[in-house]
């Protein structure tokens with residue numbers, strides 16, 4: 001567009017280098033290169049301060065599900081800010097947007113989810129989960145059920161609780177984590193853990209069996225819950241075999257564990273269903289669901305926990321005060337934007353269109369990259385997709401991790417006008433749900449060009 005805001009890029013870079021500590025970033029090397037300043041977004045595209053147009057293959061950070069430039073979301077925020085920018089939900093008060101959103105979410109959630117606890121982020125949602133799980137088992141008269149089982153390479157946020165639930169070794173090393181009472185099993189990633197000749201089906205069952213082994217190791221009466229992302233996002237778009245989640249569900253049922261689906265990425269249509277657990281490939285029946293990101297399409301921060309009836313009943317009928325919450329739990333302006341966002345996803349049939357049209361088209365086009373000499377293991381589910389960069393495809397030889405080939409490819413992508421993310425040997429995308437076929441075609445062309453540049 002010709003209305004790009006004008007910035008002095010060099011001056012901004014200098015200020016950024018002098019003062020801004022970026023998340024998950026090596027500040028010294030960032031400062032040497034300088035930050036790219038993003039100034040504008042429209043539809044599925046963003047622009048930087050030097051006028052470069054970029055297709056946002058990552059929806060910001062997995063969140064801008066409706067795309068950029070939605071006036072209805074802006075209007076919802078403006079109206080609420082003019083009327084009542086903030087009031088809290090503590091001490092027997094509420095606001096209309098918080099209450100309306102709490103009543104709206106059960107209409108799109110899986111059956112049996114009738115209550116919601118609001119937070120500002122996914123991390124706080126998962127911290128809330130830890131509190132809820134512990135409270136539930138205390139109230140059930142089984143306070144010894146403290147251990148939550150998660151998975152290595154899972155991402156559940158960056159607070160002490162979220163990072164502990166997560167299985168990112170780099171985070172654990174820097175924080176003396178995980179906190180006590182949280183333990184991990186291996187992820188269902190066949191490239192890493194599969195046996196030669198093993199079918200995906202068999203691998204999925206074997207990966208799920210690690211949960212049962214861990215339950216027996218800890219002691220069945222001591223385990224409170226299992227948490228997992230339907231599809232691991234930040235871990236590199238690890239799509240488990242279809243046999244995995246039903247077997248996880250069976251094991252949770254067998255030992256009475258609470259099942260937690262972290263839907264911070266998969267929620268709000270990302271997989272072509274309102275929640276990832278509803279996708280036939282996943283097909284789990286969680287007791288608690290964490291959400292954030294897509295609930296507002298990232299226009300304002302909001303997260304929370306959908307609390308299923310099993311937990312809500314005990315918490316409400318026997319729990320008394322639940323001593324947990326945040327100043328901005330149910331922030332009315334954020335909730336007003338969420339209502340506008342959920343309404344738009346609904347009224348415009350976005351989620352159904354992902355399932356029947358956009359995701360199958362993305363799958364087919366993304367799969368065309370498989371003929372590239374660097375590329376193998378191309379896969380997608382809904383609007384997340386990933387591939388593996390191989391040094392030698394035929395023998396499935398990976399590049400030496402120290403070479404940082406993924407980061408090189410990611411940088412070529414940015415230069416060629418597409419945001420793609422590198423996670424170890426994997427290159428991943430999660431584009432806005434509203435992407436058109438023509439935009440998918442253009443994105444794939446730019447990715448192919450970037451792979452060629454990486455060769």
Ligand code: PLP
Pocket residue numbers: 120121122123124126155156157158162229233234262263264265292293303
């Ligand atoms: N859970 C999952 C699955 C996520 O992908 C993320 C963020 O990427 C989080 C939790 C943490 O959310 P936030 O960054 O809003 O705290």
